[in-house]
Amino acid sequence: MKITPKVIQFFKDKFSFAADKVLEIYQKPFEVNYKEDKSPLTEADIKANEILTQAIQTLFPKDFIVSEEVKLSRNIKLPDSFWLIDPIDGTKEFVDKTGDFTLNIGFVEKGFPIWGMVYSPVYDELYFGGRDYGITFEKNGIVQELNKKTHQEIIALISRNHFTGKEEKILNQLGVTQKNQMGSSLKICKLATNQADVYLRFGETSEWDIAPADSLLIASGGTIITQHLDRLFYGKPSLNNPSFVAFSSNYIKKNPDYMEKLKSIF
Numbered sequence: 535m536k537i538t539p540k541v542i543q544f545f546k547d548k549f550s551f552a553a554d555k556v557l558e559i560y561q562k563p564f565e566v567n568y569k570e571d572k573s574p575l576t577e578a579d580i581k582a583n584e585i586l587t588q589a590i591q592t593l594f595p596k597d598f599i600v601s602e603e604v605k606l607s608r609n610i611k612l613p614d615s616f617w618l619i620d621p622i623d624g625t626k627e628f629v630d631k632t633g634d635f636t637l638n639i640g641f642v643e644k645g646f647p648i649w650g651m652v653y654s655p656v657y658d659e660l661y662f663g664g665r666d667y668g669i670t671f672e673k674n675g676i677v678q679e680l681n682k683k684t685h686q687e688i689i690a691l692i693s694r695n696h697f698t699g700k701e702e703k704i705l706n707q708l709g710v711t712q713k714n715q716m717g718s719s720l721k722i723c724k725l726a727t728n729q730a731d732v733y734l735r736f737g738e739t740s741e742w743d744i745a746p747a748d749s750l751l752i753a754s755g756g757t758i759i760t761q762h763l764d765r766l767f768y769g770k771p772s773l774n775n776p777s778f779v780a781f782s783s784n785y786i787k788k789n790p791d792y793m794e795k796l797k798s799i800f
Contacts, residue, residue, distance in 0.1 A: 535615065535641055535789045537667055539591060545639070545651055546660065548589035552637055553655035556622065561656075566629055569701035572599045572735045574625045577601050579603055582621035582637055590617050590639065600773065602742045615643040620742040631693070632718030640746030645767035650746035652719055660698030661723045664749040671727050680754075681728040685785050687712045690732040691721040701734050704799050706733055708779070711788065721778055726754045731785040734738060736777045744775055755783030761800050763793070 535772045537668055559578040567575045583603040594617070600606065601619040617639060622628055624635035641652035641776070643663075649664030663669035690710040692701070694717055699752035705713065710732055724730040726747065745768050748758055758766040761777040779796065786792060 535597065535643070535649075536595060537664070542662065544593060545662075548585055549637055549651065549653045549660070552585040552621075553653060555581045555585065556637070557655050557756075562595075562629060562664065565716055574629050576622075576625060576628065578628060579625060582729050583619060586619050586621055586637065586639055587671045590619070594765075600742065602740065609683060611771070614769075615641070616769070617623070617641055617744040618647075618745045618768070620719070620740075620746065622742055627694070627717035632717060634694075634720055636718045636720055636723075638719055638742065638746035640742075642741075642745055642768045644649060645769050647745040647749035647768060649754065650749035652723055652746050652750070654718075654720060659720075659723075661747070661750050665752055667753065669750050669753040670681070671723075678727075683759045684788060688785065688788075689730040690730065690734065691716045691724060691730045692733075693717065701736060704734055704779075705732065707799055708734075708792075708795060712796070719743065719747040722751055722758075724734075725756055725780055725782040726750035728754065728782050729785045732776075732781045733780040735780075738774045738776070741770065741773045741775060748780075751782075752782060756781055756786065759793070759796055763796060763800060 556578045564576055569575050583601055587599060598613050598616040600616055603621060622635050623638050627634040637653045640647050649667060651662040653660045658674050660672040689712045690705050690709050692713050692715055694715050721733045722735040725733060756779050756782045760766050766778055
């Protein structure tokens with residue numbers, strides 16, 4: 535799999551098209567259904583999934599695709615490389631109309647996310663890149679200069695829907711001085727662009743929730759460490775992730791002993 539400028543432009547066009555369709559639904563009353571796991575599902579999830587799946591199949595017809603909206607056999611053995619699609623990460627945010635939802639694709643190779651693209655339709659923010667590609671952040675179609683300065687505050691991004699007293703204690707142990715609420719994979723994108731420092735998530739997430747933005751975090755020098763004190767990897771039979779902490783490169787620079795802190799926490 536090689537990501538060329540033509541591939542990037544093709545995906546950008548398809549993301550823009552998908553976002554237009556999603557926003558048409560978002561701006562009107564819409565029906566909300568619920569899956570077996572009680573997570574919400576809307577017409578926007580289905581439409582975005584269709585467009586993004588077709589985009590990948592057009593460019594890489596032989597590649598394997600895993601999508602949140604396509605049920606796979608339980609504990610399937612995945613190939614060494616595959617695509618992950620989360621057509622709308624933050625469907626609860628979509629339903630509540632907070633704006634904090636994203637469209638996501640990512641490519642995994644031998645357990646690591648090596649390229650991804652994440653788009654926020656409401657904020658018109660596009661993030662893409664990976665291990666060998668660097669990271670690009672565009673807002674309103676204009677490339678933004680990445681934040682390379684180390685800010686004084688240690689900023690944690692916390693979920694509106696998944697935050698407990700246990701997390702509060704750990705964030706304090708990590709030296710967090712400011713907490714901002716945010717939904718979806720935008721949290722990891724903000725870490726990748728050094729606009730924030732820490733994202734702690736207890737409980738399971740699915741690989742498609744995290745891998746696209748994680749590829750950007752890796753490209754920026756950040757990392758995600760699981761409760762087992764190892765690097766988060768992908769291609770697990772269950773497609774579920776354990777609890778984890780994501781760190782920006784700025785946090786790691788300021789706290790080179792961060793792994794020791796985690797050992798005392800987990």
